[in-house]
Every structure is written in C-alpha cells, then in structure tokens.
Amino acid sequence: MPGNKESYWLFLEPFVHCVTAGDDVLIYNSVTHTVTEYKSSPGISSLCRDLDDPSKGFTVRISPGDENSEIRDFISGLRNSHSGDLIRAIGDTRPAVIRPRPVLVNYPPPEEFPGFNVGDYLKNIYFSLNASEIPAAHGYTWAMYQFPCFTYNERGYTELAPADVLKNYLPYDGIPGLTMDLTGADITLYSRLDELITHLKKLVSSVVFHIPFPCHDPEVIEQLIRLKNSRISFYITLPEGTSLLPGLIDNPWFRLKKSRIDFNFIIRSLEEYNNVAAILSETGLKRVFFLPYYDKENMEFFRENIFLSRDDIMGSKPGQRQVYSRQILNDQGFGKLYVMPSGEVFANMNEAPLGNIHNETITGLVKREIYTGKGWNLNRMQVSPCSGCLYRFLCPPVGNYERFMQRFNFCDIL
Amino acid sequence: MRTAIPFTTPSGYSYFYSFHYKQFILSHPLLNYLISVSAHPGHWSRLMARARNVKSLRIRSLGSFSQDEFRYYLGKYRFYKKEGFFKPAILRNRKGMLLPERIKQNLAVTRQVIFETTEECNLDCVYCTYSKFYYNKDNREKKKINAGDARKLLDILLIGRQTDLSQELTLSFYGGEPLRNFAFIEDIIAYARSVKDEKLKLKFSMTTNGLLLKKYMDFLVENDFELSISLDGDEFSNAFRVTKSGHKPSYGIVSRHIDLLKEKHPDYFRKRVNFLTVRHSRNTLKSIHDYFSSRYDKIPVMSGVTTTGLLEEHRNEFFETFVKQSRPREENEGYLHELFRKHPRITEISEIIERFGDFVFRQPKQILKPARNSIDRRKYLPTATCSPFDLRIYMSADGGIYPCEHISRIFEVGSVRENGIDLDSGRISRTYNRYFQKVSKLCSRCYLSEDCKECVFNTGVETEKLSCEFFTDRKKFTSHLAAIFDYFEKDNLLYSRIREEAYAGK
Numbered sequence: 001m002p003g004n005k006e007s008y009w010l011f012l013e014p015f016v017h018c019v020t021a022g023d024d025v026l027i028y029n030s031v032t033h034t035v036t037e038y039k040s041s042p043g044i045s046s047l048c049r050d051l052d053d054p055s056k057g058f059t060v061r062i063s064p065g066d067e068n069s070e071i072r073d074f075i076s077g078l079r080n081s082h083s084g085d086l087i088r089a090i091g092d093t094r095p096a097v098i099r100p101r102p103v104l105v106n107y108p109p110p111e112e113f114p115g116f117n118v119g120d121y122l123k124n125i126y127f128s129l130n131a132s133e134i135p136a137a138h139g140y141t142w143a144m145y146q147f148p149c150f151t152y153n154e155r156g157y158t159e160l161a162p163a164d165v166l167k168n169y170l171p172y173d174g175i176p177g178l179t180m181d182l183t184g185a186d187i188t189l190y191s192r193l194d195e196l197i198t199h200l201k202k203l204v205s206s207v208v209f210h211i212p213f214p215c216h217d218p219e220v221i222e223q224l225i226r227l228k229n230s231r232i233s234f235y236i237t238l239p240e241g242t243s244l245l246p247g248l249i250d251n252p253w254f255r256l257k258k259s260r261i262d263f264n265f266i267i268r269s270l271e272e273y274n275n276v277a278a279i280l281s282e283t284g285l286k287r288v289f290f291l292p293y294y295d296k297e298n299m300e301f302f303r304e305n306i307f308l309s310r311d312d313i314m315g316s317k318p319g320q321r322q323v324y325s326r327q328i329l330n331d332q333g334f335g336k337l338y339v340m341p342s343g344e345v346f347a348n349m350n351e352a353p354l355g356n357i358h359n360e361t362i363t364g365l366v367k368r369e370i371y372t373g374k375g376w377n378l379n380r381m382q383v384s385p386c387s388g389c390l391y392r393f394l395c396p397p398v399g400n401y402e403r404f405m406q407r408f409n410f411c412d413i414l
Numbered sequence: 415m416r417t418a419i420p421f422t423t424p425s426g427y428s429y430f431y432s433f434h435y436k437q438f439i440l441s442h443p444l445l446n447y448l449i450s451v452s453a454h455p456g457h458w459s460r461l462m463a464r465a466r467n468v469k470s471l472r473i474r475s476l477g478s479f480s481q482d483e484f485r486y487y488l489g490k491y492r493f494y495k496k497e498g499f500f501k502p503a504i505l506r507n508r509k510g511m512l513l514p515e516r517i518k519q520n521l522a523v524t525r526q527v528i529f530e531t532t533e534e535c536n537l538d539c540v541y542c543t544y545s546k547f548y549y550n551k552d553n554r555e556k557k558k559i560n561a562g563d564a565r566k567l568l569d570i571l572l573i574g575r576q577t578d579l580s581q582e583l584t585l586s587f588y589g590g591e592p593l594r595n596f597a598f599i600e601d602i603i604a605y606a607r608s609v610k611d612e613k614l615k616l617k618f619s620m621t622t623n624g625l626l627l628k629k630y631m632d633f634l635v636e637n638d639f640e641l642s643i644s645l646d647g648d649e650f651s652n653a654f655r656v657t658k659s660g661h662k663p664s665y666g667i668v669s670r671h672i673d674l675l676k677e678k679h680p681d682y683f684r685k686r687v688n689f690l691t692v693r694h695s696r697n698t699l700k701s702i703h704d705y706f707s708s709r710y711d712k713i714p715v716m717s718g719v720t721t722t723g724l725l726e727e728h729r730n731e732f733f734e735t736f737v738k739q740s741r742p743r744e745e746n747e748g749y750l751h752e753l754f755r756k757h758p759r760i761t762e763i764s765e766i767i768e769r770f771g772d773f774v775f776r777q778p779k780q781i782l783k784p785a786r787n788s789i790d791r792r793k794y795l796p797t798a799t800c801s802p803f804d805l806r807i808y809m810s811a812d813g814g815i816y817p818c819e820h821i822s823r824i825f826e827v828g829s830v831r832e833n834g835i836d837l838d839s840g841r842i843s844r845t846y847n848r849y850f851q852k853v854s855k856l857c858s859r860c861y862l863s864e865d866c867k868e869c870v871f872n873t874g875v876e877t878e879k880l881s882c883e884f885f886t887d888r889k890k891f892t893s894h895l896a897a898i899f900d901y902f903e904k905d906n907l908l909y910s911r912i913r914e915e916a917y918a919g920k
Contacts, residue, residue: 011440013439014437014438014439015435015437031435031497032497054907054909054910055907055910056906057906057907079486082490082493082494085440085442085490087427087440087442090425090426090427091425093425093427093903093904094903094906095427095429095440095903096423096427096429096438096440096899096902096903096906096909097440098437098438098767098771098909100773101773101913102773102774102775102781103773103774103775103913103917104775104778104781105774105775105776105917105918106776106917106918107778120776120777120778120779121777121778121779123779171576177779320772321781321782321783324773324775324781325781325782328781329778329781329782331781331782334778334782335778335779335782363581
C-alpha cells in the first residue's frame with residue numbers, strides 16, 4: 001500500500017462483485033473466480049457498502065495511516081488479488097468508477113411497447129404429445145415437475161393433435177435460438193407421429209425429442225434421429241433401461257448419430273447411481289447426464305448427494321454475465337413454455353397454467369408470463385432464505401427440484 | 415486491431431478500456447504508460463532494464479515512482495495481460511447479405527405504413543431539405559397521393575399479414591403538410607377499417623405543422639391520432655418557419671391552434687400530442703426546454719438542421735444562418751439534469767456506455783449468453799440500416815416506395831402507380847447488398863462499427879466519396895471516452911442516473 005500521507009480513492013474493479021449481509025461480506029472476482037469472505041466485520045461491511053454506493057460515486061477516500069489494521073489488511077487483500085486499488089486523489093475530484101450492475105432495458109416491456117418481439121423471449125416450446133398413467137405405473141408420477149419427460153395424467157391417455165403443435169409453432173419457426181421440444185408420457189406411443197414427422201421435415205428450427213427408455217416402440221427412434229436438425233434426449237429408468245441399453249447402442253444408426261443423442265439416467269438412490277456408473281464404464285457413452293428424481297421419500301439421498309456445498313457453487317465459476325442474469329432472471333427456466341395435451345400452457349410446470357392454446361396465442365401467453373408469471377423470473381432474491389445469503393448471485397438459479405419441494409436452500413450453506 | 419485503449423481525463427485521472435472484457439477500468443498513470451509502451455518492444459525492453467537498476471523511476475510527464483510502486487503496477491499489468499484484458503476486440507463478420515426472403519417476411523409483419531399525402535406544404539421553412547440549400551431542392555409538382563394506389567399497397571400489407579407475430583399496424587400521414595389532403599386521410603382510414611383482419615389493431619399517427627389543426631382537430635382526436643407538431647419554440651425561435659404565401663411568421667396561428675387543442679381536449683393533448691423541434695441558431699436547449707415545459711408541460715423530440723445534401727455554393731450561408739448561435743452557447747450545456755434523456759449529451763453518453771459497457775441488455779436472451787469465448791459464426795450486415803420494411807414502409811405522393819420517410823428520393827426501391835405494384839424483393843436485396851459492400855470498407859476502420867447507429871443511405875453511397883458523420887477512428891474514440899469520463903468525474907451521480915433512467919422505454 002502506498003505509504004505517504006497523501007489521500008487516495010479506494011475502489012473495486014468493475015469485474016468484482018461485492019455482496020453484504022449484515023456484518024458479513026463476500027467479494028467475488030469474476031475474472032479469477034475467487035471468493036473472499038469476511039465474517040462479522042462491521043468496519044469492512046460498512047466500507048463495502050460505501051464502495052457499492054452510487055451516491056458516493058463507488059469510491060471511498062482513504063488516508064493511509066488513518067485506517068485500522070483490519071481495514072488496512074482488507075485493502076491490501078483487494079490490491080494483491082487485483083480486486084480493487086487505491087488511486088492518488090487529485091484535488092477534490094472523484095475519479096469515475098463503473099460498477100457492474102446490469103440493466104435489462106424494457107423488461108418487463110411497457111404496455112403497448114411498439115418494439116415487442118416475442119422472439120426476444122422464447123427459447124423452447126415443449127409440446128407434450130401425450131399424457132397418461134404410464135409414469136405413475138413405473139414410479140415416476142412427479143417426474144414432469146422435475147424434468148421434461150414422463151407427462152402424467154391421472155385421468156387416462158390423451159393426445160395433442162399435430163395441428164395444435166404446428167399452428168402454435170410455425171409462426172415462430174426460424175426465430176434464432178428457438179427450439180421445438182417434443183415430449184410426453186412416451187412419444188413413441190403417439191398415434192399420429194408419422195403425420196407430424198412429415199411436417200417436421202419442413203421446419204427451420206432444431207427439434208429435440210424427449211423419450212423415456214425403455215419406450216413402447218424403439219423402432220421409431222431411427223426415423224426421428226434421421227430428421228435434419230433433430231436431437232434425441234433419452235430418459236433412462238432403472239433397472240430395465242440399463243439392461244436394454246446395449247441393444248440400443250448396437251444399432252448401426254446409433255454410431256452415425258451418437259453426437260446428437262443425450263443419455264439422462266434417472267436415479268433415486270446412491271445404489272442406482274453406482275449401478276449406472278458401473279455400466280457406463282463399459283459402454284463408453286459420451287453425452288451422459290444424471291438426473292436425480294425426487295419421489296417424496298428419498299430426501300436423504302438428495303441431502304447427502306445432491307445438495308450443493310460452497311465448493312460446488314464455486315466450482316461452476318460463474319462469469320460476469322451469469323452473476324448479472326441471476327440478479328434479474330431465472331437463467332435456467334427463462335424462455336420456456338410447456339404445452340400439455342389438454343392445450344394448457346405453463347411457463348414452469350410447478351407454477352399455475354398461463355392459459356390455453358385453444359383460445360390464446362403463444363404471443364399472448366408469453367406476454368402474460370412476462371407481466372404476471374413466476375416461471376421465468378424467480379431468482380434467489382425472491383425466495384427465503386436465499387435472499388439473505390452471501391452466495392445468492394453465485395448460486396445456480398432456482399431449479400425445478402426446489403420449486404417442486406418448495407425448499408429453496410438446496411445447499412449446506414444456510 | 416482494436417486493443418485496449420488508455421485515456422486520461424482533463425483532471426488527470428487515468429483509465430483504460432478493454433475491448434475483450436468490454437469494461438472501463440480506473441487505472442494508474444503508470445499502468446496506462448505500461449500499456450502504451452508495450453506496443454513498442456524496443457521501448458519496453460529499455461524501460462525494464464532501466465527499472466531494474468534504479469530505486470526510483472522517473473518517467474517524463476508522469477513523475478517519479480518507487481521501485482515498489484513500479485513492481486506492483488508491472489504485476490497488475492501482467493495480471494491484466496494474462497487474463498486477456500488487452501486482447502483485441504473480436505469483431506463481428508460484417509459480410510452478411512440481405513436475402514429477398516427476409517424482405518418478404520418483413521412485409522408480412524411491418525409495423526407502420528407512412529403515406530406522403532401530398533407534396534404540397536403551406537409553410538416554406540427556410541431550412542427545409544427542399545429549400546435552395548439542398549441538392550433535392552423543391553422541383554416537385556405538388557402532387558397528391560393517388561388513393562387507389564395507396565389502397566393497392568395497403569391490400570398487399572393486409573392480405574399477407576402474419577397477425578400472430580405483429581398485431582398492430584400504424585397508418586401514418588406525412589407530407590408536405592398531410593392535412594392539405596384530408597380527403598385522402600379519411601378515405602384510407604375507412605378503407606383500412608373495412609378490410610382489416612379482426613386480430614389486427616389499427617393505429618394512426620401524423621406529423622403536422624399545425625396550420626390546419628383548428629379545422630381538423632376533432633377528427634384527429636376521435637381517431638386517437640398520435641400527433642407530432644413541428645414547432646421550434648417561442649416566436650423568436652420559430653422565425654424560420656414562415657408561410658408559403660407572403661413568408662409571414664407562422665408562430666401566431668400555430669400556437670393559437672395548439673392552445674385551442676389543449677383547451678378543448680386536455681386529456682388527448684396530454685397523452686397523444688408531442689412536439690418536433692429543430693435546433694438551430696435561434697434556439698437553445700434552455701430556450702426550448704423553458705418554452706415547452708412551461709407552456710405545454712412537455713419536452714419535444716429534438717433534432718438538428720440537416721447538414722447532409724447541402725449544395726456547396728450555399729454551404730457557408732447555411733452554416734452562418736442556421737448553425738452559428740445567436741444565443742449564448744453555454745445554454746446548451748446547462749439543463750443536463752432537467753432535460754436528461756432528451757439532452758443530446760446524455761443521449762451520446764448513454765449510447766457509448768451501452769455499446770461498450772456490456773451491462774445494458776436490450777433482450778433477455780442477450781444476458782443469458784456468455785460474454786466471451788463464444789464464437790459467433792453469424793454474418794451481420796454493415797451499418798445500422800433497418801431491414802427494409804421490418805419497421806415501416808413509406809409511399810411518396812408520386813407513388814414511390816421507400817424503406818423510410820427520412821431518406822433521399824434517389825433511393826426509390828419500388829412503386830405503386832397506374833401500371834401496378836413494383837416491389838421486387840430480389841432487386842431490392844441486390845441494391846442493398848451493393849450498398850453494403852461499398853460501405854463496409856469504411857466500416858472496417860470505424861471504432862463504432864460494432865454498434866453503428868448510421869443508415870447506409872446517409873453515407874453518400876451513391877456518390878463518388880463515401881462519408882459518415884459518425885465515423886470514429888482510434889484517436890476520436892479515445893477523445894470520446896475521455897470526454898465522457900470527464901462528465902462522470904464532474905458529476906459523480908451522473909453514471910448512476912444514466913443507468914437508472916436513460917435506457918427505460920427506448
């Protein structure tokens with residue numbers, strides 16, 4: 001630290017985020033991805049509040065020698081980690097510091113906003129082609145609230161007409177970054193799949209098929225993966241799914257298209273995880289994901305294996321944009337719509353329906369979600385106890401598991 | 415290559431801008447010096463050798479630095495370098511082509527159709543772009559738009575319309591003075607209402623000089639027109655706006671009509687009326703602000719006199735008459751906080767901060783993308799030219815079709831005349847692509863090209879010499895940044911206010 005008696009302006013670098021909660025402070029450097037925490041330090045907490053205070057120009061005047069040892073060490077720490085610095089004061093003029101605070105313009109857009117474009121908001125439209133009791137029969141009644149497959153309907157088998165899919169998607173086909181997702185209880189059971197495929201061939205957008213495995217008719221899969229711009233996401237249930245897996249990956253088409261196929265293994269316990277891990281070492285599959293399934297009885301499994309630790313949170317190394325987006329939106333759920341066979345539309349399956357495609361347009365439903373919904377925007381500032389956590393902007397966004405369980409501190413921090 | 419730009423404000427504080435991180439960083443003079451010297455390997459080696467051998471390093475124009483200070487900032491320089499702060503900007507591929515299909519799609523969702531109802535105007539504003547000062551001085555034949563032809567254009571827009579994507583269409587009336595052909599306005603509105611799709615919402619807008627406002631105000635109110643009235647301020651400020659017959663000041667009549675509109679329809683006036691003001695030698699930001707806020711409780715939309723398309727023989731007279739201030743110049747720099755978003759300085763600062771700061775997002779999807787390390791393989795079009803007909807389509811009184819009402823008549827892209835509609839998307843795309851190819855050479859050297867605000871039609875693209883009012887090289891860009899940060903230093907709350915207020919509703 002400079003040693004003479006001149007005064008200096010202390011400031012935080014624009015890539016450094018400062019979060020305070022009571023007398024606790026967290027400094028996150030989004031370039032080096034390092035976190036420094038100061039617990040029960042009223043002096044440092046007060047200083048950091050000033051450094052983030054627009055009315056103080058995000059700077060604090062420091063005269064070296066006047067500060068106490070705690071503050072001195074704090075400043076040295078900032079300088080040594082290149083998270084902040086001291087600049088010699090020139091007269092009474094404060095230097096200008098740009099602090100990282102995101103502005104999402106016109107969100108939500110003003111009523112009657114002439115520049116409203118639905119393409120600025122939509123990322124995925126999930127159409128559940130069918131729904132039935134099948135998921136319940138296999139023990140996955142609640143799956144559709146956690147991931148986009150196994151659409152459940154306790155009242156029996158229903159289907160969404162191809163015309164309802166096309167009428168509601170075609171006006172938006174070609175929007176950059178928009179994907180059509182086709183899912184359901186088991187789309188290989190869908191009675192009008194051939195008819196729908198004929199139309200899908202003309203789409204500009206990518207299409208992702210979400211298919212449980214084992215499924216009713218594995219023969220259909222080759223037809224789906226051969227469509228241009230298509231991907232397949234398998235949801236593999238144990239033990240049948242893993243036992244039938246070798247038969248699936250032995251197909252000649254699989255070798256050609258494997259880069260476009262994801263394998264999501266649904267696990268409910270550590271034992272299931274270990275079984276899958278053992279099988280995977282033999283298959284050499286690449287695009288493999290584990291999806292924990294909460295069946296309302298396996299909280300212990302979640303607590304011990306799924307809950308995040310401080311290291312898990314830091315391991316994701318959120319960049320500046322992620323820290324920004326997590327202050328405003330739910331970056332996991334934003335832009336997704338789920339259309340049920342009944343025509344009901346959800347922005348998130350754990351929230352109330354937005355409306356129905358049989359009497360409203362997708363644009364109208366998107367507007368409703370933007371103005372009144374909770375599906376796309378629920379962030380950690382809005383849920384307890386996360387809103388008071390130092391890690392609230394670094395933690396992954398509120399996920400479906402948390403919404404389904406109505407428990408938002410999915411971690412061992414609070 | 416656009417690498418980090420060090421700059422210093424008049425007060426003496428140093429900063430640098432990192433293109434790679436899109437961040438403005440308060441810096442130390444020594445750090446900025448190291449950034450500058452690093453571009454010259456010979457100088458860098460000599461500096462390092464000198465620094466090793468002395469306890470205190472003296473750098474001309476900066477002063478002396480202790481060995482500790484030098485080491486610290488050398489370490490910081492290396493940190494920034496290692497983390498990529500000095501990496502060059504990754505520029506977008508600007509070799510994109512406008513495809514005919516895009517033009518067809520745009521026509522199906524266009525938001526506004528603007529009709530030049532008549533070429534005739536009952537004013538003879540001295541600075542008008544059809545006055546003696548400009549290339550396109552008024553040789554027009556005072557034509558009125560043909561209602562049948564306008565209906566044909568409207569048919570195309572309404573029949574092929576994708577109402578799911580674009581539920582509003584604004585019919586706008588422009589001139590000349592649009593109210594000089596009121597019959598057409600009545601006719602086309604009735605026609606549009608008779609053929610529109612039930613999902614479509616029709617809206618109306620008009621730009622008028624106000625001379626005929628008294629006669630037609632009830633119609634405008636009944637149809638909820640968004641009304642823009644051209645007025646330059648008080649009587650002194652408005653003196654360039656004179657009547658065609660007798661060159662008499664128009665202020666008295668126009669202000670009486672506006673007062674009447676305000677009195678008869680106060681709600682409408684408050685919600686739907688705004689003013690368009692040309693800034694010139696007889697008004698200032700202060701006079702404009704004082705006049706409109708006290709008299710009408712409004713702040714007008716301001717623009718300068720047009721300085722492109724001037725005839726060389728009249729250029730000096732033009733600048734002497736319309737640009738040279740007759741009021742104290744400092745009045746323009748005042749009123750920053752009062753006018754705020756409408757103050758040109760705030761507009762300029764907020765645009766630069768938005769373009770280069772990476773914290774202002776116009777679309778939610780934008781904030782969800784990683785800032786760096788994602789390779790954007792898309793091809794973009796150069797300049798900020800609107801995709802033709804995406805926002806609007808303009809039909810002139812003589813049946814010409816243009817992408818917008820603000821561009822020169824030499825850029826007619828189609829027509830609706832007695833022999834039918836000529837709107838060939840293939841030809842339009844070829845014309846645009848030729849212009850884009852030509853202008854891209856200039857853009858490749860411009861520091862503002864990544865977020866350009868200029869339209870290709872304003873760059874002299876059909877003339878021998880391309881020019882762009884906003885062209886910014888490294889030197890000019892550095893000066894811009896220094897000037898902006900000078901404002902922030904003088905007013906520590908300015909940045910926060912810009913962040914809070916300048917972007918909303920735009």
